[in-house]
Amino acid sequence: MEKKLSHINYQNAVIDIKGLRKSFGELHVLRGVDLQLFEGENLVVLGRSGTGKSVLIKVISGLLYPDEGSVNVLGQEVEELDEKALMALRLRIGFSFQNSALYDSMTVRENLEFPLVRNKRTLSRAEIDKEVEEVLDSVGLLQALNQMPSELSGGQRKRIGIARTLILRPDIMLYDEPTAGLDPITCTEINSLINEVQERYKTSSIIITHDLTCAKETGDRIVMLLDGKFERQGRFNDIFNSEDSRVKAFYDYNFIA
Amino acid sequence: MPPYEFKEIINQCYEVGVKSLPLISLTGFITGIVFTNQSRPSLTDFGATAMLPSLIAIAIIRALAPLVTALIAAGKVGSNIGAELGSMKVTEQIDAMEVSGTNPFKFLVVSRVLATTIMIPILSCYTGFVGLMGSFLNVYQHESVSFVSFFDEVFNTITFLDIFQAIIKAGFFGFTIGIVGCFHGYNSSKGTEGVGRAANAAVVTSMFLIFIEEQLVVMIVQSIRG
Numbered sequence: 001m002e003k004k005l006s007h008i009n010y011q012n013a014v015i016d017i018k019g020l021r022k023s024f025g026e027l028h029v030l031r032g033v034d035l036q037l038f039e040g041e042n043l044v045v046l047g048r049s050g051t052g053k054s055v056l057i058k059v060i061s062g063l064l065y066p067d068e069g070s071v072n073v074l075g076q077e078v079e080e081l082d083e084k085a086l087m088a089l090r091l092r093i094g095f096s097f098q099n100s101a102l103y104d105s106m107t108v109r110e111n112l113e114f115p116l117v118r119n120k121r122t123l124s125r126a127e128i129d130k131e132v133e134e135v136l137d138s139v140g141l142l143q144a145l146n147q148m149p150s151e152l153s154g155g156q157r158k159r160i161g162i163a164r165t166l167i168l169r170p171d172i173m174l175y176d177e178p179t180a181g182l183d184p185i186t187c188t189e190i191n192s193l194i195n196e197v198q199e200r201y202k203t204s205s206i207i208i209t210h211d212l213t214c215a216k217e218t219g220d221r222i223v224m225l226l227d228g229k230f231e232r233q234g235r236f237n238d239i240f241n242s243e244d245s246r247v248k249a250f251y252d253y254n255f256i257a
Numbered sequence: 258m259p260p261y262e263f264k265e266i267i268n269q270c271y272e273v274g275v276k277s278l279p280l281i282s283l284t285g286f287i288t289g290i291v292f293t294n295q296s297r298p299s300l301t302d303f304g305a306t307a308m309l310p311s312l313i314a315i316a317i318i319r320a321l322a323p324l325v326t327a328l329i330a331a332g333k334v335g336s337n338i339g340a341e342l343g344s345m346k347v348t349e350q351i352d353a354m355e356v357s358g359t360n361p362f363k364f365l366v367v368s369r370v371l372a373t374t375i376m377i378p379i380l381s382c383y384t385g386f387v388g389l390m391g392s393f394l395n396v397y398q399h400e401s402v403s404f405v406s407f408f409d410e411v412f413n414t415i416t417f418l419d420i421f422q423a424i425i426k427a428g429f430f431g432f433t434i435g436i437v438g439c440f441h442g443y444n445s446s447k448g449t450e451g452v453g454r455a456a457n458a459a460v461v462t463s464m465f466l467i468f469i470e471e472q473l474v475v476m477i478v479q480s481i482r483g
Binding site for chain 2: 058061063087088090091093095097098099101102103104105114115118119164165168
């Protein structure tokens with residue numbers, strides 16, 4: 001059963017990308033991408049590995065700059081922001097990395113405290129502890145509070161990575177391959193968590209994946225990145241009823257895999 | 258601009274300073290003994306064995322203490338910084354820091370460069386002391402010179418300029434080790450192979466620059482002395 005769309009505010013695009021181009025030397029990764037993410041929406045970007053999906057969200061968060069085109073996030077043109085304004089904007093964007101990117105020299109508690117103590121300096125020790133425990137509880141890993149990242153499983157690391165981004169209460173969540181390298185049961189748990197985050201924290205999200213189950217379970221809308229451009233968009237069933245051979249090949253490969 | 262990351266600077270000073278003490282102690286002590294042993298025959302040939310404490314003092318304070326400390330630190334601390342930042346880079350931890358509103362340059366680079374710049378001169382002074390102690394034990398064993406006589410001779414020989422140039426030189430060495438380690442770590446790529454390469458490049462480049470700086474400082478000090 002497909003997700004309901006009543007929670008999405010189609011009057012407000014929190015991300016608006018126009019004509020985005022990005023190349024690395026002779027490799028033209030994004031070739032004129034247009035994209036809108038609406039308030040409250042979970043947008044899945046599907047595509048094969050190496051098609052520039054991760055590049056897209058790195059441009060949105062200001063980690064990379066576009067060669068051409070405009071990237072408007074929460075009403076601000078990312079490429080025009082100075083360092084201070086970009087830092088402030090990033091606090092409103094949560095970025096969940098493919099490999100979780102937990103600070104491996106810190107405990108789970110210290111990982112979660114890290115963005116909090118640097119960006120909300122008026123919080124007392126008790127308030128920080130409360131925030132950490134609350135967000136950890138929301139991803140179901142309160143017991144991991146004092147563990148090191150090396151002691152956690154892949155799924156747990158993903159959850160902690162998501163918790164670390166949630167602690168700053170972002171308006172937008174960017175998930176880079178949230179289910180990559182996980183077993184099917186853990187994948188389903190992560191997919192449920194993404195939907196829970198959307199409901200509980202009222203976030204708008206872009207989910208980068210090549211996992212069709214993830215796309216089906218989490219996506220309100222799906223776009224397919226083919227040859228550096230968005231070629232298809234719509235609900236899951238609309239996309240995969242397409243006669244486009246490239247889409248069919250992607251679907252068949254996932255199905256067989 | 259706040260936050261000043263004092264906690265991280267202290268943490269790095271501990272990593273660079275305290276954790277290097279055993280290796281620095283051993284190396285400094287052995288350097289003192291070996292250099293004394295090697296110098297004795299030449300002085301004996303000229304009947305100048307009494308000059309041994311003076312010779313050792315000049316060699317250790319002016320050159321050996323800062324240089325040995327810096328070379329040991331380049332190997333231990335420089336490679337550690339290169340590998341640590343390299344690993345953070347390839348596992349996207351630096352990007353994670355950036356997107357969570359923290360300036361990774363300030364948190365990772367400034368704290369490490371400050372720590373090496375502060376701690377290498379301190380370690381260098383310590384190496385000088387340990388080296389002289391090693392030398393004293395050797396002189397005491399062979400020439401039966403007392404502790405007071407040995408150090409009286411040492412402090413009569415060295416000047417304020419000797420100590421000052423050694424500390425300043427060690428500060429430059431420390432800055433070099435920190436900045437080179439951070440540069441190679443921060444710019445590493447290509448997975449685990451890149452991390453190894455960053456650590457290796459940090460050591461090789463630091464050592465090369467340390468020898469060049471040593472030569473430059475010697476030339477400057479000699480011109481000051483006239």
